[in-house]
Amino acid sequence: MTAISLDATDCRILSVLQNEGRISNLDLAERISLSPSACLRRLRLLEEQGVIERYRACLNREALGFELEAFVQVSMRNDQANWHERFAEAVREWPEVVGAFVVTGETHYLLHVLAQSLKHYSDFVLTKLYKAPGVMDIRSNIVLQTLKEDAGVPVIVREAQR
Structure with a gap:
């Protein structure tokens, strides 16, 4: 686009x-x-023009009981057929995953995960994430403090293409 x-x-x-x-x-x-x-x-x-995609409300996750936030790096086994498609389909089904990205670097995916507690997060990792097809390794980064979030998209005047 x-x-x-x-x-x-x-x-x-x-x-x-x-x-x-x-x-x-x-x-x-x-x-x-x-x-x-x-x-x-x-x-x-x-x-x-699609500049405004949608309107939505921003919810307070703590008020809704989500006390744990994590960014999870997921590495996959590449030797299984359709590993990407199968994992992407699984991720779309998990309500705990509020953002999922294919990334460059040492891992294949970065997941943004919300959980109600450490137990909820642990259950998610053990019963869903580790059991997903092709998952080889995960590395969790638990958020301790948020410094900046949801600032939107920078809105700047672009000069006309010449």
Whole structure:
């Protein structure tokens, strides 16, 4: 996908929406100094272009009982047929995995895992992750403190392609 050229007004709209997704069109228009109809037109265009993928609520994981967060590096055995597809399918079924990435380096995958407790995490590792097809090794990194999270996507004005 090619990056879409955004002007300063588009960037202001996106910046406000990343922080305040429930803002009304009237308040958004006022905040960025546009008429409500012009603001709505720009917003709809950003949605149609796929710049805005979806709207969602950010939930407090601790309030919902998820006290443990981990980043897990997973190494696979490459000698099994369809090892990637089989593992990817398994990962999509596990609610504990809130992010999954194919990465470069010494491991094949990086999983972002939330668990209600150390026991819940241990059960997840032993009954799901280690039993997944092709898993050879896992290395867990338990989060002790979050310094920065969910900052959104940097919104910058890109110069038109020449």
